[in-house]
Amino acid sequence: MSDQITFTIDGVSIKGKPGQTILQAADEAGIYIPRLCYHPELAPHGSCRVCTVLVNGKPQAACTQPISEGMTVENDTPELKEHRCNIIDMLFIEGNHFCMFCEKSGNCELQAVAYRLGILAPKFSYLFPKKDVDATHPDIFLDLNRCILCGRCVEASKNVDGKGAFEFVGRSIEKKIAVNAEANLKDTNLAVTDKAADVCPVGTINKKRTAFAVPIGKRLYDKKPIGSEIEERKK
Amino acid sequence: MAKPKIATTSLAGCFGCHMSLLDIDERILKLIELVDFDKSPVDDIKEFTGRCAVGLIEGGCANEDNVHVLQEFRKHCDILVAVGDCAIMGDIPAMRNNIPLKECLDEAYLNGPSTYNPEKIIPNDKELPLCLNRVYPCHEVVKIDYSLPGCPPNADILWQALVALLTNKPLELPYELIKYD
Amino acid sequence: MSEIQAEVKKICQTCGNDRAKMMDIVRAVQQKFGQVSSEAMNLIAKCVGCHRVEVESVVSFYAFLSKKPKGKVVIRLCNDVVDKMAGVDAIAEAFKKELGIDFGRTTPDGKISLEYTPCIGMCDQAPAAIINDEVITYLSTDKVKEIVADIKKHYDPSKLKHRLGDGNNADELVHSCVHNGLRKKGQVIFADYKSEAGLKNALAVSPVEVINVVKTARLRGRGGAGFPTGIKWQFTRAAAGEKKYILCNGDEGEPGTFKDRVILTERADMLFEGMTIAGYAIGAENGILYLRGEYNYLRKLLEKILQNRRDKNLLGKNILGKQGFNFDITIQVGAGAYICGEETALISSCEGLRGDPKTRPPFPAQKGYLECPTAVNNVETLCCVTRILEMGAAWFAESGSKGSPGTKLLSVSGDCKLPGVYELPFGVKVKDLLKDVGAQDAQAVLIGGPSGQIIGQNDYNRTICYDDLATGGAVVVFGPERNMIDIAAQYMEFFVEESCGYCTPCRVGNVLLKKYLDKILAGKGEPEDLDILQKLGESIKLTSRCGMGQTSPNPVLTTLKNFRKNYESKVKKVSDGMQPTFDIRAALADGEAIAKRKSVIFTK
Ligand SMILES: Cc1cc2nc3c(=O)[nH]c(=O)nc-3n(C[C@H](O)[C@H](O)[C@H](O)COP(=O)(O)O)c2cc1C
Ligand code: SF4
Ligand code: SF4
Numbered sequence A: 001m002s003d004q005i006t007f008t009i010d011g012v013s014i015k016g017k018p019g020q021t022i023l024q025a026a027d028e029a030g031i032y033i034p035r036l037c038y039h040p041e042l043a044p045h046g047s048c049r050v051c052t053v054l055v056n057g058k059p060q061a062a063c064t065q066p067i068s069e070g071m072t073v074e075n076d077t078p079e080l081k082e083h084r085c086n087i088i089d090m091l092f093i094e095g096n097h098f099c100m101f102c103e104k105s106g107n108c109e110l111q112a113v114a115y116r117l118g119i120l121a122p123k124f125s126y127l128f129p130k131k132d133v134d135a136t137h138p139d140i141f142l143d144l145n146r147c148i149l150c151g152r153c154v155e156a157s158k159n160v161d162g163k164g165a166f167e168f169v170g171r172s173i174e175k176k177i178a179v180n181a182e183a184n185l186k187d188t189n190l191a192v193t194d195k196a197a198d199v200c201p202v203g204t205i206n207k208k209r210t211a212f213a214v215p216i217g218k219r220l221y222d223k224k225p226i227g228s229e230i231e232e233r234k235k
Numbered sequence B: 001m002a003k004p005k006i007a008t009t010s011l012a013g014c015f016g017c018h019m020s021l022l023d024i025d026e027r028i029l030k031l032i033e034l035v036d037f038d039k040s041p042v043d044d045i046k047e048f049t050g051r052c053a054v055g056l057i058e059g060g061c062a063n064e065d066n067v068h069v070l071q072e073f074r075k076h077c078d079i080l081v082a083v084g085d086c087a088i089m090g091d092i093p094a095m096r097n098n099i100p101l102k103e104c105l106d107e108a109y110l111n112g113p114s115t116y117n118p119e120k121i122i123p124n125d126k127e128l129p130l131c132l133n134r135v136y137p138c139h140e141v142v143k144i145d146y147s148l149p150g151c152p153p154n155a156d157i158l159w160q161a162l163v164a165l166l167t168n169k170p171l172e173l174p175y176e177l178i179k180y181d
Numbered sequence C: 001m002s003e004i005q006a007e008v009k010k011i012c013q014t015c016g017n018d019r020a021k022m023m024d025i026v027r028a029v030q031q032k033f034g035q036v037s038s039e040a041m042n043l044i045a046k047c048v049g050c051h052r053v054e055v056e057s058v059v060s061f062y063a064f065l066s067k068k069p070k071g072k073v074v075i076r077l078c079n080d081v082v083d084k085m086a087g088v089d090a091i092a093e094a095f096k097k098e099l100g101i102d103f104g105r106t107t108p109d110g111k112i113s114l115e116y117t118p119c120i121g122m123c124d125q126a127p128a129a130i131i132n133d134e135v136i137t138y139l140s141t142d143k144v145k146e147i148v149a150d151i152k153k154h155y156d157p158s159k160l161k162h163r164l165g166d167g168n169n170a171d172e173l174v175h176s177c178v179h180n181g182l183r184k185k186g187q188v189i190f191a192d193y194k195s196e197a198g199l200k201n202a203l204a205v206s207p208v209e210v211i212n213v214v215k216t217a218r219l220r221g222r223g224g225a226g227f228p229t230g231i232k233w234q235f236t237r238a239a240a241g242e243k244k245y246i247l248c249n250g251d252e253g254e255p256g257t258f259k260d261r262v263i264l265t266e267r268a269d270m271l272f273e274g275m276t277i278a279g280y281a282i283g284a285e286n287g288i289l290y291l292r293g294e295y296n297y298l299r300k301l302l303e304k305i306l307q308n309r310r311d312k313n314l315l316g317k318n319i320l321g322k323q324g325f326n327f328d329i330t331i332q333v334g335a336g337a338y339i340c341g342e343e344t345a346l347i348s349s350c351e352g353l354r355g356d357p358k359t360r361p362p363f364p365a366q367k368g369y370l371e372c373p374t375a376v377n378n379v380e381t382l383c384c385v386t387r388i389l390e391m392g393a394a395w396f397a398e399s400g401s402k403g404s405p406g407t408k409l410l411s412v413s414g415d416c417k418l419p420g421v422y423e424l425p426f427g428v429k430v431k432d433l434l435k436d437v438g439a440q441d442a443q444a445v446l447i448g449g450p451s452g453q454i455i456g457q458n459d460y461n462r463t464i465c466y467d468d469l470a471t472g473g474a475v476v477v478f479g480p481e482r483n484m485i486d487i488a489a490q491y492m493e494f495f496v497e498e499s500c501g502y503c504t505p506c507r508v509g510n511v512l513l514k515k516y517l518d519k520i521l522a523g524k525g526e527p528e529d530l531d532i533l534q535k536l537g538e539s540i541k542l543t544s545r546c547g548m549g550q551t552s553p554n555p556v557l558t559t560l561k562n563f564r565k566n567y568e569s570k571v572k573k574v575s576d577g578m579q580p581t582f583d584i585r586a587a588l589a590d591g592e593a594i595a596k597r598k599s600v601i602f603t604k
């Protein structure tokens, strides 16, 4: 088997390694494919669907689809951008995102992808659901108003920390994150040093006493759009 | 040719967006060259005097008066802009949106930890506008043409947007100006 | 040890304290205690060695399981579109009145719960309900009175008196009032056949040759997707792995589909023979029949048939003397989740997990049940296999159309004179089918269930087959007076409830589609809303993770296409800039009530 796979993204020829997903190969090549649930150190979850690309004309999630020789991938097209904007809008309106007092604001990946896509306001009305906040843990608090069900905490706690502190419960629009206890986060063995406490892309899993440490203007996505760090790899 | 007119209002907002508008600093002089202000807290004109090119709305609708004012704006303005997160999605006032109104009033006036209200009175003068069951973002009440996010939106986005709208240019906002906080 | 501790421990032990048997464990606990309580979750987790939240994760996923206590008797009234057309609303009122409770509630004495449930596979005898495991069909308000009075005597639904149905429905192990409603027998499934001839022929040749016969017959999956069965088996056989599995998809959840019910009632032997042939072909020693929870009333019969087959060495070791061919079948009962019909969700469920679909690749043929190569096939597909092996590939290809050999079971319901199951050769024209079922005045026909298409009269010359109108079997007829936008909205409600919630577009997008339809139905729709529906529907289809979201916008998109005029006549351009959905009276209702005064600004 050859140790290199050649394919194209938006007409640009890319070389990747066998076993890589489209997203991994694109990242290495300095091409940004918008994404939310994907985390480079965790198994891909494939739930947000923001990284949907067309592979030989067929929609696939770039984070779970392996590369293959000669495939053509479309990524940066007006149609896909519209679909991605629709998905981002859905994620906003299914939760309660009050960015102005959110600890994650400026470093939040959901917000950042929305900025990058130029979204001024979601085009759907907010659903204003009732969601729980759990501040019982001494070092961590959980605000489900902002959860995008990316599964990172579940995966990290189960397979990196070996604890299983988080799981999904319920289905449909009622699906949510639950903790491995009768009710409260404090009754789990989650520790502030766990991977699971570190991976949330939004302001749901927060470490207490760390908020607003970085001033506006210096936060991750204040000046440069999310994905710039990937695009800078391209020479 | 007469200058186009703009109108502004603050509904269930904190006037932060208006402060931000004033924050355009010396460009306010240029703005005055471009437009006349009609109904607005800036000049304290209380009722519309005529048709306006642009209406800037700060805040969502928390009570009946907010709804009334917003509807008046829609009737009098060619372009209506939701300015700031409260106008766009209700924001802090909308945090009450999944709590019944009665509970909100009780918490605010009777049960809140910092409340001192020995007579147990919930204000109810007939001059007071009635509360809505929840806070409605502006676009749920009237058609909104543009949204400028931020809490508040910074002066530059307001300036650039206004100039674009008043000079009929497309609204193209640079990355650094789009912020939801 | 308290009762619950002892019982839960016993249940877990019976299931070998096996994490993968979670579905059986929680079903048994639910049955015993009317709930899977927080305490029970802790106990189960301890017994099978998993995290407590994993148990909760499973319990919270399935409609038939609950953390909160339910009555000893749970009445689940089917509120499918067809039942609505058959007058289920009046039935619902009758249940409410007789029980004195609303839907979603339990009587104050804690004995009876009342709920709605989506399609239970009884559309041809709607309105229908399931009471615990008992199916009650052709409900009337009088019958509701009788049932409730009867139940209140013993709180044991199995003692309900009713007239028995035909065929095996009258078997003492089934003892059900369900009718087969078999209107037309075709050449394949419901023809007379020589049982076990197919299996014997299969065992006389090599597994690869069996696969070749199925390939030559060009058999395609009957579950909806139409994947060539022979190729699926070839992949599964070729995949690396010691253990392999054949799973039979008996979830039959697509609203309007009830043909597998009739197979399971009358042709279970043919099905199990087909599974055995499949096991031989792909090299599996184990088969699982995934039976939807709604069909649990058939379980005892199916278990008996399996036992008979074991007794006759049609299952077990060295089947029919074929040295080294060992194969057996178990039954996994579901618990109320449409998505578990999707093959990877079905695998998840069999593994004792939430019914979330799995990420593909790997495909089930490579890594399926418990990571082993797995073939998932529909009930009807496996019956076709039995007949193909009995009669030969050429015989099979004689019927049907060019790209779609064989017959198809169609379950027809809705506004027609003769609802029921029809076995017809592929290629039948919609027009001719409508004539057969007595529905020439149909305004619209749903082909393939809500995930299929809603077509209008212009399309009645089209044919039912894989290359034109594909269907897993559902055909629902809508008469001239039906409101097609309302029908689409009801089907969207179904998808909203049944989305597994894993991915954004299906979880949220379907909710939005439903909201826009409701807006239009309330007379507040605007022309732009039609574009929004179209674009949103396309986004959901294109970006969703599994077949559910990839098809769930179809009720909207196909009615938008085929019944556009209905939509256009319902929407109005807004010229005053006001938002038609904003309702100042509703918005002020609480404020006025609390302040005890009326608005002076908004007097109308
Ligand atoms: C949401 C959803 C529900 C499905 N439900 C069923 C079902 O109830 N029965 C079934 O046989 N196939 C169902 N399918 C199709 C299965 O995924 C799969 O294609 C089929 O079981 C394969 O068997 P076949 O090739 O014999 O048709 C469903 C698919 C989706 C996406
Ligand atoms: S999680 Fe992100 S998008 Fe949500 S409120 Fe916080 S900063 Fe805003
Ligand atoms: S809590 Fe955070 S990491 Fe966990 S699923 Fe929600 S958004 Fe993802």
Ligand code: SF4
Binding pocket: C339, C357, C498, C499, C500, C501, C502, C503, C504, C506, C507, C544, C545, C546, C547, C548, C549, C550
């Ligand atoms: S499309 Fe997504 S949310 Fe819908 S059922 Fe499939 S995986 Fe679940």
